[in-house]
Amino acid sequence: MKTELATTRARRPARAEGQGLRLGEAAYQEIKRKIVSNEFAPNYQLTEGRLAELLGMSRTPVHEALVRLEKEGLIENIPRHGMRVLPISAHEMLEIYQVLTALESAAIELIVRRPDAADAVASLRKEIDAMDRASEAQDMAAWAAADARFHRKFFELCGNGHLMQIGLASREQVDRARMLTLPMRDTTIRSNQAHRELVRLMERGDAELAALSHKKHRERVTVELTEILRRFQGIGL
Structure with missing residues (x-):
């Protein structure tokens, strides 16, 4: 006892x-x-x-x-x-986006080279379809959710555990800035078109060109979002 x-x-x-x-x-x-x-x-x-x-x-x-x-x-x-x-620094966001763009581009190349690449790309296409529906309905919250899933899938589908861990951690700060600037952004149609072009290149099996296409798109978005943050930094963003 x-x-x-x-x-x-x-x-x-x-x-x-x-x-x-x-x-x-x-x-x-x-x-x-x-x-x-x-x-x-x-x-x-x-x-x-x-x-x-x-x-x-x-x-x-x-x-x-x-x-x-x-x-x-x-x-x-x-x-x-x-x-x-803490406020979101435009300079810090620029640095995070630069890192994230490189990580996402690497993940895209790995996805294209997977034996089951077709299934992975089909999963990405479903999120673009959801983004298109949200854009047509002018539902920015739904579009942002689908866009976030789309970008997270790069890391979830790449097959590299270390890359996934680092990439998803980097996305958290980006998601915060993206949600904050969403009401001030231009139309989402251009992003949807860039996503479709990326998926088309991935389906074609062109890993390098797909990564390059994505890099150019992310660089454009980086300029847009960091400029919004810089513009409003004086009022607490």
């Missing part, structure tokens, strides 16, 4: 620690989601206690989440004032 009791007592801290880790991860994921989606917009500020109340958690997992998010450059922790969501 004593042995069983001792074993039970020994297990309790492990369970509590495990629960704490899960809560910390849950707090991290939810706060990050709100930042990336711009529900917590640039310069949004909230005390740690109020954030814990909002998430229905104690302050400990929330504090752990905020430490992680500060290291990732999404927020700053201000003593006695909680967290502040």
